[in-house]
Amino acid sequence: MVKPKKTKKLTKKKLPIKAEEPVEPLILQTIRGMKDILPENQPYWEQIRRVSERLARDYGFSRIDTPIVEYTNLFVRNIGKGTDIVEKEMYSFVTRGGDKVTLRPELTAGICRAFIQHGMHLMPKPLKLFSTGPVYRYDRPQEGRYREHFQINYDAFGEEDSILDAQVIQIAHRIIQNLGIKSIQIQVNSIGCPTCRRDYIELLTNYLESKKNKLCQDCKRRMEVNPLRVLDCKEDKCMQVAASAPQSVDHLCEECRVHFKSLLEYLDELDLPYIINPRLVRGLDYYTKTVFEIWSGLENGKKNALGGGGRYDRLIKMMGGEDTPAIGFAFGIERLILEMKKVQAKPYRPARPKVFLAQLGNLAKRKSLKLFSELEKNGILLAESFGRGSLKSQLKVANKLGVELTLILGQKETLDGTVIVKNMTTGVQETVAADKLVDTIKKKLKADNVVTYHN
């Protein structure tokens, strides 16, 4: 008993010393910020897949999948040089061929690239595209914040009317609803077009400049980099300054103002509760006019953005495509799941087998594989434990699985062309001819369902 332990410890310590040539140790651990999605969590993922794909279909979105790797340039140009994503969060590397490439930090850039590359501006408008998959950001992991995370993404191209904005927000709301997440907050804002945005930022900068000595250190720095962020500071003194700062919605040009106003009217019409958040800015450069975010609802301040999006009317043209307005949004799947668990929303549970197939003896064991597939073809879900020999241990497994019936196929039954059908609740069992097995099982399961219905 003791000896093997000692041997083990010895080899453990000796190995690295023994090895002359440097052998890279095998690290049995996922890379920082990356996670396995284990079977126990799959029901949540499946639920999100179902809900998101169904809504995509119902609202006329076609699925598109683009590569995980793109030229680095694509993201730098689209997302914006000054943004955090581009400055410090990209997984970039050089290929053997010398190309500078990056693991996509978001989905929109690749989709826009595909839109242009495949001449999708010639397709009927609006062109609605749904996409889902992993995205990568090299930042510091925390709960609900990973280096690899998954998004579901909806984009609509070719329509600038704010009714599309409203519809996209409606979809976001429907997803939340269908997942069973109750309390959320929809925050909307308009950051205008490049023209009125520039004017507004100038106005804001002037205002902040006049209050500069009332701001915290961080905000003094923010003023240079991104003055809009000052409005978001949580320091008391900064919030006081922010409270009377000029707001972007008050300084939109006529076109942007009307666009935003009509969006709000559409939202009212939909009875979607929203909050206008003048401080809502979003970190990506490409947004114009409408921006919005969905927050997990509840209590004590722990802010958690489940998703967000906005309009990017200039992006396609900026990239060299036909002038095409667009709007889109994305949810983070991991964050949705976190929220589902918090509010105990129901994950998707696939049907469990209600029948167990037990075999006994060599002959029966050989026949059991075929019997299994025949029943499966007839739509009967089976569980089994073919590797186990004794009937006792197989019944234990059957019991643990909570099946309603156990089929027992032994030497005798195999020769007779019969199968024993045992009711696991009552313990009653009967011998059934093989050719009547499917009908018998179906009948019994149906009868049981009636019983369980009343429980």
Place this chain on the structure above:
RNA sequence: GCGGUCAUCGUCUAACGGUUAAGACAUCGGUUUGUGGUACCGAGAAUCUGGGUCCGACUCCCAGUGACCGCCCCA
């Protein structure tokens, strides 16, 4: 990228600068050969990695790695 907390079987916990690192759940096997649930018996399974201090480290120190928290930011 900055600051902080933490790290023991698969999971949850225990222990002490010193004999064999303990328990529960889970897993596997058994309690007479073709019948499950309860009970009983048994087995396997861990001190994150690398250094240092010490006669002796799971325990103290340093570094690495990872998780988490607060910023930054976002999904």
